[in-house]
Amino acid sequence: MFVAIILILITVGSVVFHFWSPWWWTPIASNWGGMDDTIILTFWITGAVFVAICLFLAYCVWRYRYREDRVAEYKPEDKKIEFRLTALTTLGIIALLAPGLLVWKNYVSVPENALKIEVVAYQWGWKYRLPGEDGVLGKTSIKFINDDNPYGLILDDPNGKDDLIVDSDELHLQIDVPVKFELRALDVLHNFYVPQFRGKMDMVPGTVTFYWLTPTREGDFEVLCAEFCGTGHYAMRGRVIVDDEEKYNIWLAEQVTFENMLAKNQEQKTEIKLVKKN
Numbered sequence: 001m002f003v004a005i006i007l008i009l010i011t012v013g014s015v016v017f018h019f020w021s022p023w024w025w026t027p028i029a030s031n032w033g034g035m036d037d038t039i040i041l042t043f044w045i046t047g048a049v050f051v052a053i054c055l056f057l058a059y060c061v062w063r064y065r066y067r068e069d070r071v072a073e074y075k076p077e078d079k080k081i082e083f084r085l086t087a088l089t090t091l092g093i094i095a096l097l098a099p100g101l102l103v104w105k106n107y108v109s110v111p112e113n114a115l116k117i118e119v120v121a122y123q124w125g126w127k128y129r130l131p132g133e134d135g136v137l138g139k140t141s142i143k144f145i146n147d148d149n150p151y152g153l154i155l156d157d158p159n160g161k162d163d164l165i166v167d168s169d170e171l172h173l174q175i176d177v178p179v180k181f182e183l184r185a186l187d188v189l190h191n192f193y194v195p196q197f198r199g200k201m202d203m204v205p206g207t208v209t210f211y212w213l214t215p216t217r218e219g220d221f222e223v224l225c226a227e228f229c230g231t232g233h234y235a236m237r238g239r240v241i242v243d244d245e246e247k248y249n250i251w252l253a254e255q256v257t258f259e260n261m262l263a264k265n266q267e268q269k270t271e272i273k274l275v276k277k278n
């Protein structure tokens, strides 16, 4: 009886804790409410199964408790029960997986009007690249990454010349404008994650992964690396600021094109040479 009561207390306690404790996600700031819905559905299904199993266990402990006049029955196989349990588990797994697959399909089906933004992760920080006036990001290759060309842009590609190089861990987005994040890593695995946006994806050196979203709320959000990437992982943070159109355009106008960045690097080098000569 004591064990049965403990089991019931654990069940009731878990449910009460879930509804009374203040834990929950931070308010959403993107179009991915569907992700929250699938997680809530998962909570309901796994929660219901948890309660049912615990209470069933408590019932069995009490109902089949030891009594001297009772003998246990040996029943190694029961086709009927096995079939029912398998069917029930299958249904449960389908209910858990199917909604996630639907959301995933949307998550990687990028709308055509999405603004492409490259996110570059390195040990331990973030930088970004936006298309210039031509609206196209220039091609890159890891072969060309060096101090003068940290993103590895292919110099012959004319589309890359006007690309905006955001060599800062602060990125601005315009509210209600869909963006496609093209994710690259320069050294090891990283993961671009803004909790309020819900979306996240691993960044793999040598390949480009992506996802898209539409920011739906203005604000200043923290970027976290969600893949353990070395001793500085905890400090690999940045900011995404969602602006209205006016503020966004002011920020955009302050960014340097790749061409200007190359010219500036060249100037600095000449200066250093001159200083050395003198």
Ligand SMILES: [Cu+2]
Pocket: 121, 122, 189, 190, 191, 225, 226, 227, 228, 229, 233, 236
């Ligand atoms: Cu990282």
